[in-house]
Amino acid sequence: RKAFPFSEFEPKWQGEWEAKKAFRTPNPGDADFDASKPKYFVLDMFPYPSGNGLHVGHPEGYTATDIIGRFKKMSGFNVLHPMGWDAFGLPAEQYAIKTGTHPRVTTEANIANFTKQLKSLGFAYDWDREVNTTDPGYFKWTQWIFLKLYNSYVGEDGKAHPISELEGKGLSHDEIDAKRLAFVSSAPVNWSPDLGTVLANEEVEEWRAKGHIVERRPMRQWMLRITAFAQRLIDELDGLDWPESIKLLQRNWIGRSEGAHVTFNVVQSSGLPSEAAGTAAPHSITVFTTRPDTLFGATYMVIAPEHALVPQITTDAQRAAVEAYQKSVSSKSDLERTELAKDKSGVFTGAYAINPVNNAQIPIWIADYVLMGYGTGAIMAVPAHDERDFEFAKKFDLPINQVVQPPEGKDWQGYTDDGIAINSGFLDGLPTPEAKKKIAIWLEEKGLGKGTTNFKLRDWLFSRQRYWGEPFPIVWEDGNHRSIPESELPLMPPTLEDFKPTGTPEPPLSKATEWVQYSATAKRELNTMPQWAGSCWYYLRYCDARNSERFVGEAAENYWMGGGKPGGVDLYVGGTEHAVLHLLYARFWHKVLFDLGYVSTPEPFQRLVNQGLILGEDGQKMSKSRGNVVNPDDVVREYGADALRLYEMFMGPLEQVKPWSMKGVEGVYRFLARVWRLVMEQQGDEGVWTVSSALQDIPANKQLNKALHETIKKCGEDIEKLSFNTAISAMMVCTNAFTGAEVKPAGAIVTFLKVLSPFAPHLAEELNRRIASKFPDLAAKGFLSDETWPTYDPAALIEDEVEVVFQVNGKLRDKARVPIQATKEEIEKIALASARVQEFMEGKAPKKVIVVPGKLVNIVV
Numbered sequence: 139r140k141a142f143p144f145s146e147f148e149p150k151w152q153g154e155w156e157a158k159k160a161f162r163t164p165n166p167g168d169a170d171f172d173a174s175k176p177k178y179f180v181l182d183m184f185p186y187p188s189g190n191g192l193h194v195g196h197p198e199g200y201t202a203t204d205i206i207g208r209f210k211k212m213s214g215f216n217v218l219h220p221m222g223w224d225a226f227g228l229p230a231e232q233y234a235i236k237t238g239t240h241p242r243v244t245t246e247a248n249i250a251n252f253t254k255q256l257k258s259l260g261f262a263y264d265w266d267r268e269v270n271t272t273d274p275g276y277f278k279w280t281q282w283i284f285l286k287l288y289n290s291y292v293g294e295d296g297k298a299h300p301i302s303e304l305e306g307k308g309l310s311h312d313e314i315d316a317k318r319l320a321f322v323s324s325a326p327v328n329w330s331p332d333l334g335t336v337l338a339n340e341e342v343e344e345w346r347a348k349g350h351i352v353e354r355r356p357m358r359q360w361m362l363r364i365t366a367f368a369q370r371l372i373d374e375l376d377g378l379d380w381p382e383s384i385k386l387l388q389r390n391w392i393g394r395s396e397g398a399h400v401t402f403n404v405v406q407s408s409g410l411p412s413e414a415a416g417t418a419a420p421h422s423i424t425v426f427t428t429r430p431d432t433l434f435g436a437t438y439m440v441i442a443p444e445h446a447l448v449p450q451i452t453t454d455a456q457r458a459a460v461e462a463y464q465k466s467v468s469s470k471s472d473l474e475r476t477e478l479a480k481d482k483s484g485v486f487t488g489a490y491a492i493n494p495v496n497n498a499q500i501p502i503w504i505a506d507y508v509l510m511g512y513g514t515g516a517i518m519a520v521p522a523h524d525e526r527d528f529e530f531a532k533k534f535d536l537p538i539n540q541v542v543q544p545p546e547g548k549d550w551q552g553y554t555d556d557g558i559a560i561n562s563g564f565l566d567g568l569p570t571p572e573a574k575k576k577i578a579i580w581l582e583e584k585g586l587g588k589g590t591t592n593f594k595l596r597d598w599l600f601s602r603q604r605y606w607g608e609p610f611p612i613v614w615e616d617g618n619h620r621s622i623p624e625s626e627l628p629l630m631p632p633t634l635e636d637f638k639p640t641g642t643p644e645p646p647l648s649k650a651t652e653w654v655q656y657s658a659t660a661k662r663e664l665n666t667m668p669q670w671a672g673s674c675w676y677y678l679r680y681c682d683a684r685n686s687e688r689f690v691g692e693a694a695e696n697y698w699m700g701g702g703k704p705g706g707v708d709l710y711v712g713g714t715e716h717a718v719l720h721l722l723y724a725r726f727w728h729k730v731l732f733d734l735g736y737v738s739t740p741e742p743f744q745r746l747v748n749q750g751l752i753l754g755e756d757g758q759k760m761s762k763s764r765g766n767v768v769n770p771d772d773v774v775r776e777y778g779a780d781a782l783r784l785y786e787m788f789m790g791p792l793e794q795v796k797p798w799s800m801k802g803v804e805g806v807y808r809f810l811a812r813v814w815r816l817v818m819e820q821q822g823d824e825g826v827w828t829v830s831s832a833l834q835d836i837p838a839n840k841q842l843n844k845a846l847h848e849t850i851k852k853c854g855e856d857i858e859k860l861s862f863n864t865a866i867s868a869m870m871v872c873t874n875a876f877t878g879a880e881v882k883p884a885g886a887i888v889t890f891l892k893v894l895s896p897f898a899p900h901l902a903e904e905l906n907r908r909i910a911s912k913f914p915d916l917a918a919k920g921f922l923s924d925e926t927w928p929t930y931d932p933a934a935l936i937e938d939e940v941e942v943v944f945q946v947n948g949k950l951r952d953k954a955r956v957p958i959q960a961t962k963e964e965i966e967k968i969a970l971a972s973a974r975v976q977e978f979m980e981g982k983a984p985k986k987v988i989v990v991p992g993k994l995v996n997i998v999v
C-alpha cells in the first residue's frame with residue numbers, strides 16, 4: 139500500500155502539462171512573447187540515447203536544472219529549458235552491424251524510450267524545441283557550419299574571416315586551401331582495422347584495452363584548425379563562471395609553453411661540413427626548448443624519427459640502423475612513445491650539431507620520445523635537468539653536465555626546477571628567469587634563435603570511416619576538393635543495406651556507388667563527421683529549433699544567447715567527462731561563428747556546473763558487471779517521480795560524488811507523505827482521501843508564519859546557489875511546524891506548495907488542486923508553475939518571542955513563550971500565573987524569585 143496515491147496523480151499531471159503545453163517558451167516574434175521579461179537559458183548536456191535507457195546519473199543534473207528553470211519562471215524570467223538527442227555515434231552502428239537493424243531504427247526506438255522515461259519524471263521541457271542530431275532538419279545545419287569552417291581562414295588579427303577575402307590577392311588555389319579552417323592532411327593517424335575507423339589520440343587506450351587493434355598509418359583526413367584559436371581558448375576562460383578545476387583542465391589540454399627556438403648547424407662527422415659534396419649550405423636544425431637558459435648543458439640532440447632531415451644527415455655507416463629504428467616506431471602512438479615509465483630507445487645518426495654557445499660538437503640521435511607533432515620535432519638534450527634526457531643519457535652513456543645550481547640540499551642530477559645558472563659562461567650566477575631572458579636576447583642578436591610560444595593542442599582530426607554520421611558536403615574532382623552548394627543541404631547519407639566497415643581505410647559510404655558519383659567527373663567525400671559535430675552547436679538550435687531558413691534566427695539568437703550580461707547560456711549542467719573535448723570543441727565553433735557574425739557572444743556557456751557521480755550503494759561506480767545499477771524506472775514505480783527527484787537532490791551537494799541509498803529514498807518518500815497528510819485525510823486505511831478538516835481559512839499564527847517565511851527565503855537563496863539539499867531540509871522543518879499545528883492555515887499551505895513545486899511538482903500541483911476544491915479563493919486557479927514565486931516578509935522573520943522555562947525549587951515545572959522585550963517583572967508575573975507553577979508552590983509564598991531573561995525563572999518557596 140502506498141503512503142499517498144502518487145501513481146494516480148503523477149501521470150495525470152504529466153498528461154495535463156503536455157496537453158496544455160505548460161512549458162512552451164515563446165520566442166521573440168511570437169504573439170505571446172513578453173519582451174519585458176529577462177531571459178534565463180538553462181541547459182543540460184543532452185544524452186546519447188543508448189539502448190540501456192536512463193541511468194540515475196541523468197536525473198541528477200536534469201532535476202537540478204528543472205528546479206532552477208521552474209524557479210526562474212516563477213520569478214518572472216522567460217526560461218529556455220529544452221532537451222534533445224546526441225544520436226549519431228558508434229554504439230548504434232555497432233549494434234546495427236551485430237543485429238542487422240538499421241541504426242536509424244535503433245536510434246528512434248531508443249529516443250522513444252528515453253522520451254517516455256524523461257516525461258515520467260515531470261521535467262518542464264519545451265518539447266516543441268526537441269532536437270535530434272540525426273534529423274536531416276538538424277544535420278543540414280551541422281553541414282552548413284562545416285561549410286562555414288571550410289570557407290574561412292584565420293587572419294592576422296587572429297579572427298576567422300571568409301576565405302573569399304583572400305581571392306584576388308595572388309594566392310594559388312593550393313595556398314588558399316592550405317589556409318582553410320577545415321583542411322585535408324595526410325598525417326599519420328590511429329587506424330583500427332577491426333573497428334574500421336580512425337580514432338582520436340585520447341580514444342586509443344580505451345579501444346586497445348577492449349582488445350581492438352590500433353595502428354599508426356598516414357591517411358588523408360579532414361582536420362579542423364582549432365590550434366589557430368589556442369590563445370583565445372585560454373584567455374577567454376577567464377571571464378567564465380566555471381569550476382576552477384575545469385578551467386585548469388582546459389588550460390592544460392591547450393598546454394601553452396613559453397620558450398625559444400634555437401638553431402644548430404649540422405656536421406656529418408667531427409669536423410666535416412654535412413654537404414661535403416659541395417655548394418649547398420650545410421643543414422641546420424631548429425629545436426624548441428622551454429629552458430634556453432640550459433643551452434650550455436646541451437650534450438646531445440634528439441630529432442623525431444620521422445623528421446624530414448633524418449635521411450639527409452644520417453651517415454652511411456648509421457643508415458641501416460636508423461632505418462630499422464624508424465620502422466620499429468612507425469606504428470606507435472604518441473602516448474606509448476612518451477610514457478614516462480617506458481624504457482628509452484634511440485639510434486645515433488652519425489651526424490653532429492654545433493652548440494652555438496660554446497661550439498661543442500654534440501651527437502644527433504633519433505629517439506621516439508621526441509614527437510614530430512610538437513614544437514619543431516627536435517630537441518637539445520640537457521640530461522642534467524630533464525628527466526627523459528637524463529634516463530636516455532644514462533642508458534646510452536652520454537655526458538651529463540650540470541648547468542643549474544639547485545637550492546641547498548637538493549641533488550643537481552635530474553633537477554628540473556629553477557635555480558642559479560652555473561658552468562654557463564655569461565649566464566653564470568643568474569637565477570633561471572633572468573638567465574632565460576639574457577640568453578634569449580643573445581640568441582636573437584646572433585640570429586640563432588627567438589622567443590616563441592608553443593601549444594600542446596593539436597588540430598582536430600574531424601573525419602571518421604563510419605556510416606552513422608553526417609556526410610561531408612564536399613566533392614572531389616581532379617584531386618581537388620570543393621564544397622557543394624548550400625542549396626544541396628541536407629546532404630543525406632545513402633541508404634545502405636550493408637554499412638559494415640570495409641576492412642580497409644575505404645569508408646563504408648564507398649559501397650553506395652551511385653551516391654558516390656556526384657557528377658560524371660566528381661565524386662563525393664566518403665568520410666563522415668565525428669559524433670562531436672552535432673553536440674558542438676545544439677544549444678544554438680534550441681533557441682530556434684524549427685527554423686528552416688537559418689541555423690538559428692537572428693532575433694532568437696540575440697535574445698537567448700545575447701541578452702543579459704555577459705550573455706550566452708546562463709547555466710550549463712553536466713558531467714566532468716566533458717570537461718575537455720566537448721567544451722573545447724563547442725567553444726571553438728562558437729568563436730568561429732562569432733567572428734563571422736552569426737552569434738552575438740564570444741563564449742557559449744557563461745556558467746558551468748558539474749554534477750557529482752552517483753555511486754552504487756556499495757560506494758563503487760554503478761556498472762552492470764558489479765550488479766549495483768539502480769534503474770530510475772523502478773524507483774519511480776515504487777516511490778514516485780517526486781521522490782526520485784527529491785532524493786537525488788537531497789543526497790548531498792550537487793557537485794559531490796555520493797553513493798545511492800534506498801533508505802534515503804524511503805526517508806524522502808516519507809517526507810512527501812507527510813506533506814500529503816498536511817492537506818489530506820483518509821477514513822480508515824482504505825478510505826478515499828479528502829481534504830483534511832484541520833485545514834481552515836485562517837491566517838497563519840506568528841510561529842507558522844515565521845516558519846513559512848524562513849522557508850521561502852532559504853529556498854529562494856539556496857536554489858540560486860544550487861544548494862538543493864539544504865533547501866529541502868528547510869522545507870522539512872517547515873512541514874514539521876505545520877504538522878504540529880492543530881488547525882492548519884490553508885492559504886499558508888498553498889504558499890508552501892509554491893515553494894515545494896519546483897522540487898516535487900506533481901505533489902504540489904495535486905495538493906493545490908485539492909485545496910482549490912474546498913477553498914477556491916485560497917488556492918492557485920491554474921498551474922502552480924504559472925504562479926509567482928512568493929516573496930518573504932522580513933518582518934515575519936524577526937524573532938519576537940522566546941521560550942522561558944519555569945522552575946520551582948530548581949525543578950523544571952513549566953515553560954512559556956514570552957515577548958523578547960518583556961521586563962524581569964513581567965516575566966516573573968507570567969511565571970507566577972502558570973497553573974503548573976502554582977500547583978508546585980502548594981499555596982506558599984515565594985521566598986525568592988530569580989529571573990534570567992530569555993532563559994528561566996526559578997521560584998524558591
Ligand code: ANZ
Pocket residue numbers: 395426427428429432507508509510511512513514515516517518519520522523524554592
Ligand atoms: C631543453 C630542456 C632543458 C628542456 C631542460 C626541458 C628541461 P613543454 O613544457 O611540455 O612544452 N621538447 C620539445 N619538443 C619536443 C618534442 N617534439 N618531443 C618531446 N619533447 C620535446 O616541454 C618543452 C620541453 O620538452 C622542451 O624544453 C624540450 O626539452 C622538450 F632542463 O629543451 B627542453
